Amino acid sequence: MDTISMWEFVALAAAAALVGFSKTAVSGANTVSLAVFAAVLPARESTGVLLPILIVGDTIAVLTYRRHAHWPTLWRLFPAVAAGVVVGTVFMLWADDEAVRVSIGSILLLMAGVTIWRRRYAPEEDTPQDSASLKGRVKARLYGVLGGFTTMVANAGGPVMSMYLLSAGFRKLGFLGTSAWFFLIVNTTKVPFSAGLGLIDRDSLVLDALLVFFVLPGALVGKLCVARIDQRVFERLVIGATVLGGLQLLLR
Secondary structure, rough: OOOOHHHHHHHHHHHHHHHHHEEEHHOOOOHHHHHHHHHHHHHHHHHHHHHHHHHHHHHHHHHHHHHHHHHHHHHHHHHHHHHHHHHHHHHHHHOOOOHHHHHHHHHHHHHHHHHHHHHHOOOOOOHHHHHHHHHHHHHHHHHHHHHHHHHHOOOOOHHHHHHHHHHHOOHHHHHHHHHHHHHHHHHHHHHHHHHHHOOHHHHHHHHHHHHHHHHHHHHHHHHHHHHHHHHHHHHHHHHHHHHHHHHHHOOO
16 A cells, blocks of 8 residues: 555546446446556556455446346356366466466457357357257356456456357346356355465455445446447447457557
């Protein structure tokens, strides 16, 4: 805290507000928040500071969209996500900041590219119910492992899961409700792993206590905006945020 200037704190506060906005409006937009936290704080430690703020945003999103979740999809994802979290934890034991940035950025751009390709050349999208098929199960496992890995190493699982939910044919409210429950459960589960890696400690929690007050205003703005966002525009914003996050990580 002693090394953070006033302007750096303002940047962190704006990033915390954007977390709230992304949780209730455009999932994946918090890739900008990841970039801000990593720019102001040491990249590795920034993930520990950001995690409790994400959990607060997830809680608000669940309270807002809890009735719209598609639980069969969630239950199919969780085992693969757990495997991805374990792999991500092992990766964090030896990876430096550059390895993390390149890995996550590449995955995000790959997922965005696959989604864009599907929308152009595969016009008949899946529906959430189709996820029970063999194709749906394989896709859930692939995205689940990638989502668990990226959320563990950089809190960047949002864009990966956004690409999965879009590719599975989720509409706006189903997308937000399923995403809200998914990340509340996954991010809460990550806390002991992050604490064990030394990413969450007393100093990080003190900073979180100051920043958490900015999440709610961002979430309220997102809730007001989401009803005015057309489904097609919503999908483009999610994909655009994913591409922006991937490029930012690769070009830093």
